[in-house]
Amino acid sequence: MKKVICSAKAPKAIGPYSQAIEANGTLYVSGQLPVNPSDGTIPQTIEEQTHQCFANIKAILDEAGYGFENVVKSVVLLSDIKDFAAINKVYADYYTEKMPARLCYQVAALPMGAKIEVETTAVK
Secondary structure (H helix, E strand, O other): OEEEEOOOOOOOOOOOOOOEEEEOOEEEEEEEOOOOOOOOOOOOOHHHHHHHHHHHHHHHHHHHOOOHHHEEEEEEEEOOHHHHHHHHHHHHHHOOOOOOEEEEEEOOOOHHHOOEEEEEEEEO
């Protein structure tokens, strides 16, 4: 059975999709942009943007009863692959052991002029 997950502590979807879907013990979190849900702003630096993405992911994980320890895969989209080392430093704040599988690549552009977007899959 499919369940829609929506957290008021994460930004609303900017298109026709859900923040997350839970199905059969797996949580599929849509790509999270670094949008502050309280005022719609995006921080300036890649480090700040990465932290905001993870704050949004945490809000959705919490809403669904999951945690970062349940994450099995992340997909990281960057507007500039030169930010790879900087995002890795922030990423390591959230995943300290039993790291999830990950894909990270540069894209031509991201919505709202963001430098990063992170998609997450978690399993109980």
